[in-house]
Amino acid sequence: DPKIIQKPKYLVAVTGSEKILICEQYLGHNAMYWYRQSAKKPLEFMFSYSYQKLMDNQTASSRFQPQSSKKNHLDLQITALKPDDSATYFCASSLGQYNNQAPLFGEGTRLSVL
Amino acid sequence: QQQVRQSPQSLTVWEGETAILNCSYEDSTFDYFPWYWQFPRESPALLIAIRPVSNKKEDGRFTIFFNKREKKLSLHITDSQPGDSATYFCAASAYNQGKLIFGQGTKLSIKP
Numbered sequence: 001d002p003k004i005i006q007k008p009k010y011l012v013a014v015t016g017s018e019k020i021l022i023c024e025q026y027l028g029h030n031a032m033y034w035y036r037q038s039a040k041k042p043l044e045f046m047f048s049y050s051y052q053k054l055m056d057n058q059t060a061s062s063r064f065q066p067q068s069s070k071k072n073h074l075d076l077q078i079t080a081l082k083p084d085d086s087a088t089y090f091c092a093s094s095l096g097q098y099n100n101q102a103p104l105f106g107e108g109t110r111l112s113v114l
Numbered sequence: 115q116q117q118v119r120q121s122p123q124s125l126t127v128w129e130g131e132t133a134i135l136n137c138s139y140e141d142s143t144f145d146y147f148p149w150y151w152q153f154p155r156e157s158p159a160l161l162i163a164i165r166p167v168s169n170k171k172e173d174g175r176f177t178i179f180f181n182k183r184e185k186k187l188s189l190h191i192t193d194s195q196p197g198d199s200a201t202y203f204c205a206a207s208a209y210n211q212g213k214l215i216f217g218q219g220t221k222l223s224i225k226p
Contacts, residue, residue: 031212043158043203043216056213090157094212102148102205103214105157 004106021076023091032074038087120217133191137204144206151200194224
């Protein structure tokens with residue numbers, strides 16, 4: 001059974017709409033991340049959270065907002081969607097921010113913006 | 115700015131040969147280098163990782179060679195198998211930073 005659950009697996013949205021990508025992990029990890037993968041930029045770091053606190057944000061646009069309601073949850077809200085946002089969004093987690101431990105990736109949410 | 119670079123972009127070798135994938139980096143604060151592999155329509159999965167205290171890390175047919183002075187590393191896959199066909203990503207992180215910086219990937223194809 002997958003230990004990092006991402007919902008939905010596939011998502012089609014219209015330009016200008018808003019979507020929330022869900023991520024929850026059952027590994028007991030304290031650090032969670034969002035990465036994005038598209039044809040233009042293979043694997044791009046977006047955000048990192050440690051103990052529900054934002055640690056790093058490499059996303060220039062405020063349209064992308066992570067939300068952590070519980071330690072094992074890190075959702076990603078995307079507003080005013082654009083076709084360029086089409087990508088696979090991967091949630092990942094690791095034991096801790098400071099352990100230099102390679103994160104484990106979820107199965108991803110494939111987003112298409114029309 | 116591309117901090118982690120991989121070459122070649124794609125590589126084809128015959129089954130049983132050794133595949134060599136290259137990676138270089140710019141940031142001297144990087145001190146952890148995991149390699150991930152990714153199969154089509156799947157998520158990246160950790161394959162092997164190295165820290166600069168070592169210049170070599172081996173796990174079965176997979177070996178990382180690390181040259182700190184030149185800021186280069188390479189992944190050697192010996193006795194390549196068709197099941198090794200995947201995209202391989204070199205990544206790097208700095209101490210006390212959880213985020214990974216990924217290279218563009220090398221698409222490896224093994225011909226039977």
